[in-house]
Amino acid sequence: MSKKSRLIIVNADDLGISKTVNREIERLHRLGVLSSATILANAPCVEEVPLIHKRNPDLGLGVHLAATDFQALTSAVQSSNLCDQQGVFYPDFRSRYQINMTQILIEEWVAQINRLRSMGIEIDHVDSHHHVHTWPTVLPALREVVRRTGIHWVRNTRNLVPHAERKGIRAVAKYAGKSLWSRLAESFGMRMTRNFCSVTDLVHMEEQNSSWDWNGHLELMCHPGDNQSDEFVAEAGWLECRFTEWIKRKGVLTTYHDLELNNS
Numbered sequence: 557m558s559k560k561s562r563l564i565i566v567n568a569d570d571l572g573i574s575k576t577v578n579r580e581i582e583r584l585h586r587l588g589v590l591s592s593a594t595i596l597a598n599a600p601c602v603e604e605v606p607l608i609h610k611r612n613p614d615l616g617l618g619v620h621l622a623a624t625d626f627q628a629l630t631s632a633v634q635s636s637n638l639c640d641q642q643g644v645f646y647p648d649f650r651s652r653y654q655i656n657m658t659q660i661l662i663e664e665w666v667a668q669i670n671r672l673r674s675m676g677i678e679i680d681h682v683d684s685h686h687h688v689h690t691w692p693t694v695l696p697a698l699r700e701v702v703r704r705t706g707i708h709w710v711r712n713t714r715n716l717v718p719h720a721e722r723k724g725i726r727a728v729a730k731y732a733g734k735s736l737w738s739r740l741a742e743s744f745g746m747r748m749t750r751n752f753c754s755v756t757d758l759v760h761m762e763e764q765n766s767s768w769d770w771n772g773h774l775e776l777m778c779h780p781g782d783n784q785s786d787e788f789v790a791e792a793g794w795l796e797c798r799f800t801e802w803i804k805r806k807g808v809l810t811t812y813h814d815l816e817l818n819n820s
Contacts, residue, residue, distance in 0.1 A: 562807030563815065565749065565775045566795065567592040567711075569620055569683070570782070572602035580781030580792065582608050585615045589799040590780070591809050594620035594683050597668035598627055606675045616811030618681035619672055619707075621665050623688045624649045629667040632660040649688050661697040662704070669705050681812035683711035690737060699744040709812045710746040713737050716753040716770060718760045747819070749773040755791040762802075773815065774807070 568581045571593040578601055584590040595605055595617060609617060624647050628634045634643030637652050646652060653661070672679060682702065683689065689698050690713040702708055713734040722731060738748065750772030758776055761768050778795060779788040803809055 563773045563810040563818075564803060564807040565592050565616070565773070565810055565812060565815075566590045566755075566778065566799070567594060567616075567618070567683075567775055568778050568780050569594055570599070570685070570779060571595045571608070571617075571620070572597070572599035572605050574599075574781065575601050575604070576783070577601075577779075577781035578604050578608060582612060582615075584780050584792065584795060585612055587796060588809075589795040590615075590778070592616035592618065592681075592811050594618040594681075595672055595677070596620045596622055596626065596685060597671045598622050598629055600626070602672075605672075605677065609677055614811075616680050616813050617672075617677055618683060618709075618711075618812060619669050619679050621668060621682060621684040621689055621701075623653070623661065623664070623684070624686045628664055629671065630660070630664045633664040636660060647686075649686070650691055653688075653691070653693060655693050655696070658697045658700075661694070662700045665697065665701045666704055669701070669707070678813075679705075679707055680816065681709035681711065682707050687714070690734075692733075692737060695737070695740060695744075698741070699746075702744070702746055708745060708747050709816060710741060710748055711775060712748040712750070712752040714752055714754070714757075716751040716761075716774070717757050718764060747815075749775045749815075751775070752777070754778070755794060756787055759791075759794055 568590055570577050571581055572595050581593050593615060624645050627644050628639050633639060639645055669679060688694060715734050751770050751774040755776050755778045778791045780792045782788040
């Protein structure tokens, strides 16, 4: 596969979560090492995003669907088992969510998307805080959200990882399940990059085997401005210092919006 046919999205999660995160995402985008970000519609500093969008029209923007943090937007979810008495999401979504909550989760996630759209933000893809959209029982809700909002690009499940992580029976079963989720999502009309991993995964693979390769498009996830995590700080440092040379060898930086145009 030629370098030009390899389209790579570098996406920052958690836009809107804090002023520091907002500032760092904008800074890395202006350095030319970050092409996309996903927004937490219910986060404390989301009101800054329209100005960031105006200043950086080439920054692709998606929605970082929330179900594990901050206050829910809809009353049905606020009063459900997913939230505390103040209507704030509990962090343990996966142990609390039941398939009979599908409809209220649909309404909540559509409300989050509509809130961002009401700010004048064009959403080009969907992912989620703590990857809850990849939980199998959530797939029916995600399918309806995609149908109702017309946003067809969805983050894939993490499937490009260092070789050592795929060893053992449990690992084989885990990644077989991930592959099945991706195929089901595609059968429901969702579009995804073929490959998805974190910047940390990428760095580890580069260090372990400089000749490793992949087929198809790639999304790289990072979390600029999250200074509580050494891993996330290191990711931002790698992007700032190493990414420009890396992408010259590997591909072309793009956004989900551009993928949509290329597929139309």
